[in-house]
Amino acid sequence: MLGRQLALEFAGREFDFFASDLEVDICSRQGLQDFVRGKKIRWMVNCAAYTAVNRAEAEPERALAVNAAGVENLSQLAAELGARLIHFSSDYVFAGDAKEPYRENAQPRPLSRYGWSKWQGEIKMAAALGTFFLFRISWLYGVYGPNFVHTMLKIFREKETARIVNDQFGAPTYAAALAENIAGLIGSDSERFGVYHYCDRGAISWFDFAAATMEMALEFGMIPQKISLQAVPASKFPGAAARPAYSVLDSGKAVRELGFQVHDWQLNLKRFFREKAALEETS
Numbered sequence: 412m413l414g415r416q417l418a419l420e421f422a423g424r425e426f427d428f429f430a431s432d433l434e435v436d437i438c439s440r441q442g443l444q445d446f447v448r449g450k451k452i453r454w455m456v457n458c459a460a461y462t463a464v465n466r467a468e469a470e471p472e473r474a475l476a477v478n479a480a481g482v483e484n485l486s487q488l489a490a491e492l493g494a495r496l497i498h499f500s501s502d503y504v505f506a507g508d509a510k511e512p513y514r515e516n517a518q519p520r521p522l523s524r525y526g527w528s529k530w531q532g533e534i535k536m537a538a539a540l541g542t543f544f545l546f547r548i549s550w551l552y553g554v555y556g557p558n559f560v561h562t563m564l565k566i567f568r569e570k571e572t573a574r575i576v577n578d579q580f581g582a583p584t585y586a587a588a589l590a591e592n593i594a595g596l597i598g599s600d601s602e603r604f605g606v607y608h609y610c611d612r613g614a615i616s617w618f619d620f621a622a623a624t625m626e627m628a629l630e631f632g633m634i635p636q637k638i639s640l641q642a643v644p645a646s647k648f649p650g651a652a653a654r655p656a657y658s659v660l661d662s663g664k665a666v667r668e669l670g671f672q673v674h675d676w677q678l679n680l681k682r683f684f685r686e687k688a689a690l691e692e693t694s
């Protein structure tokens with residue numbers, strides 16, 4: 412989802428870049444070496460990750476192989492090349508028992524194996540590289556790839572009712588807005604390395620997110636009618652990975668230090684619908 416969005420953003424800015432997908436396995440040091448051979452690389456942006464949060468509970472070693480060992484490989488490669496690495500981690504590194512938005516120096520305490528693997532990746536990167544850009548983001552969604560908003564749209568089209576969690580709070584991150592900020596960072600050749608938090612402005616529950624998605628989907632003619640949404644506690648969905656009850660991130664440092672633009676989550680959701688409608692028209 413994010414990788415494709417970034418590649419489009421970079422292409423629009425006429426950056427000289429090489430994008431890759433699974434043909435470059437970040438778990439293979441040799442594969443990475445082969446990919447970079449003969450290329451002059453100043454920046455590396457890692458969007459590869461094991462992101463199946465629930466599945467990671469059953470196969471934590473696969474999550475760790477990609478999210479920790481893979482990130483370590485990339486970090487070592489960046490060190491060898493003298494390249495600047497941008498990497499993404501998650502609000503799921505936190506336990507979710509805070510009362511105010513998480514700042515960068517908050518202590519990670521993941522509840523899930525996915526969250527643990529992302530945290531281990533952060534640790535490996537810091538050990539391998541003195542300087543890097545690490546962005547913790549939350550509730551990522553965009554016009555490409557599976558995400559909460561796409562899941563909701565499918566449900567709204569196929570079902571008459573849906574149960575949505577109303578006791579987990581966070582903030583969405585619209586991938587296109589993040590991609591613009593990342594491209595701006597690279598364009599300015601920034602050396603303001605560090606750990607940063609970034610998400611859209613606001614603090615909402617999944618239920619709020621679903622309800623707003625339904626309203627806008629109706630407005631944009633993407634669903635024929637509203638369905639009935641039932642607000643339920645996360646405890647009604649047993650068996651899945653534990654998720655933080657509160658994982659709002661404080662984007663203040665990214666705004667102050669990097670000049671990142673942060674928009675209200677509802678504005679970005681509207682933008683998502685405009686961009687999705689435009690994409691559907693051209694495809």
Ligand SMILES: NC(=O)c1ccc[n+]([C@@H]2O[C@H](COP(=O)([O-])OP(=O)(O)OC[C@H]3O[C@@H](n4cnc5c(N)ncnc54)[C@H](OP(=O)(O)O)[C@@H]3O)[C@@H](O)[C@H]2O)c1
Pocket residue numbers: 412413414432433435436437438457458459460461462477481499500501502529548549550551552556
């Ligand atoms: N989605 C969210 O809500 C969210 C929230 C917070 C943070 N993040 C972080 O944001 C970043 C981008 O997430 P995303 O949602 O864009 O992820 P995504 O859509 O799941 O994309 C990750 C990509 O990495 C690929 N991949 C997996 N293992 C790989 C390997 N060994 N080598 C190379 N590529 C590999 C995946 O391929 P396959 O699909 O074929 O496996 C997939 O194309 C990740 O670091 C993620 O942890 C995401």
